[in-house]
Amino acid sequence: MRDRATDREKFFIAATYETRVTGDLEKALQTCELWAQADPREKTARGSLGAFLYPTFGKYEKGAEVDKQLVEIDPDFPIGYLQLAFNTQFSGDVAGAEKILKQAADRKLEIPELAAQRYDIAFLKGDQATMDREVTLAQSAANDLVIDRQAFVLAYFGRLREAKKMAQRAADLNRLPDQSGKKALFDVGPALWDAFFGNAAAAKKTAMAVADSSQDRDVEYGAAFALALSGESSRSRALANDMEKRFPEDSAVRSIYLPQVRALLELRSGGEPSKAIELLNPARLYERGIPPSLAPAFIGPFFTIYSRGLAYLAARQGPEAAAEFQKIIDG
Numbered sequence: 001m002r003d004r005a006t007d008r009e010k011f012f013i014a015a016t017y018e019t020r021v022t023g024d025l026e027k028a029l030q031t032c033e034l035w036a037q038a039d040p041r042e043k044t045a046r047g048s049l050g051a052f053l054y055p056t057f058g059k060y061e062k063g064a065e066v067d068k069q070l071v072e073i074d075p076d077f078p079i080g081y082l083q084l085a086f087n088t089q090f091s092g093d094v095a096g097a098e099k100i101l102k103q104a105a106d107r108k109l110e111i112p113e114l115a116a117q118r119y120d121i122a123f124l125k126g127d128q129a130t131m132d133r134e135v136t137l138a139q140s141a142a143n144d145l146v147i148d149r150q151a152f153v154l155a156y157f158g159r160l161r162e163a164k165k166m167a168q169r170a171a172d173l174n175r176l177p178d179q180s181g182k183k184a185l186f187d188v189g190p191a192l193w194d195a196f197f198g199n200a201a202a203a204k205k206t207a208m209a210v211a212d213s214s215q216d217r218d219v220e221y222g223a224a225f226a227l228a229l230s231g232e233s234s235r236s237r238a239l240a241n242d243m244e245k246r247f248p249e250d251s252a253v254r255s256i257y258l259p260q261v262r263a264l265l266e267l268r269s270g271g272e273p274s275k276a277i278e279l280l281n282p283a284r285l286y287e288r289g290i291p292p293s294l295a296p297a298f299i300g301p302f303f304t305i306y307s308r309g310l311a312y313l314a315a316r317q318g319p320e321a322a323a324e325f326q327k328i329i330d331g
Contacts, residue, residue: 008042011035015048023250025292029053036066043077046070050083055090056252058288058301063087078109085117090290090301092331094124116145123153144170148186155193164190184214188222192229200230207232211239217247218293221257225303228264237265252291259283260307273315280308302328 002010011031018028032053035045046066054063067084074080081104089097098121104114115134122130131153138146151166171186188210194203203226211223220239227236240261247253260283263276287304309324 023247023252025053025056025251041073043070043073050087052292056286056289056292060087060091064091076107078104078111078114082113082117094121097121112143112145115143116149119146119149142173144173160193160197181214181216184210184216184219188219191226192222195226195229203230204232208235217243224261228261228268231268233265233269236261255282256286256291260303263307263311267311267314273311276311277308280304
């Protein structure tokens with residue numbers, strides 16, 4: 001029916017197919033950029049560019065540019081402020097992001113994601129009072145995003161037992177049958193924490209249980225990463241192979257998730273560190289970006305860099321490893 005569609009409908013069909021069916025983000029980026037150029041007031045194209053296309057490639061400044069246009073087109077669209085604050089923050093301007101969130105508040109705009117963004121900025125500023133206030137509001141509003149953010153902060157400070165309890169609270173808010181996929185996304189975070197902390201047995205147990213509960217792409221990735229980092233190669237490899245089979249054109253799977261998991265598998269199996277470094281090469285284009293995931297918070301922009309740092313350490317290339325880890329510290 002393509003021949004009967006309007007130009008806008010053709011752009012919409014192509015962009016939807018590329019983002020939601022194949023996951024080919026390179027094509028989606030081209031389509032949405034052309035769409036935005038063709039229509040200076042098109043919200044959907046700018047929303048896709050600012051929400052996950054530019055951020056996936058680490059192009060936060062470009063994301064902020066289209067988000068400014070989104071806010072100008074519709075000043076009462078809360079997603080526009082959310083995306084603008086997000087991209088501004090990841091561009092390194094925390095104060096600017098905070099001002100944008102205040103603009104949304106001044107217009108009485110509120111969605112759960114805005115509260116989570118306010119919590120993130122308060123954490124970056126060391127503003128414990130604001131963090132506590134957002135958590136209190138989140139508990140009364142059953143905002144699982146903010147509750148899970150608090151869990152990550154507890155894990156950041158090494159309070160792993162408390163972090164797991166808080167993550168469980170967020171997961172428990174998604175107990176309905178149609179929420180099982182979202183619940184699994186909250187559950188996989190603690191598996192990764194245990195893996196990073198070196199609690200291999202706990203990481204394996206949680207990751208396997210979560211993988212058994214959901215075939216969601218991002219759940220499989222999180223579980224596979226935790227298992228590979230913890231030395232459980234068989235199940236991790238099976239999950240990676242399943243992702244490769246089910247999502248052959250998906251940019252996140254092909255160029256972010258699989259390179260990381262397979263590089264860790266190479267290292268943990270006693271393979272060649274140089275091969276692990278080579279396996280990570282396809283991820284370089286995306287390594288400072290945020291994967292286009294629905295995961296609450298567990299997938300960060302630095303997993304590729306961290307994995308490469310481990311590979312350099314295994315290769316006894318200390319300065320190169322230090323340079324990778326410094327990228328994470330510098331943000």
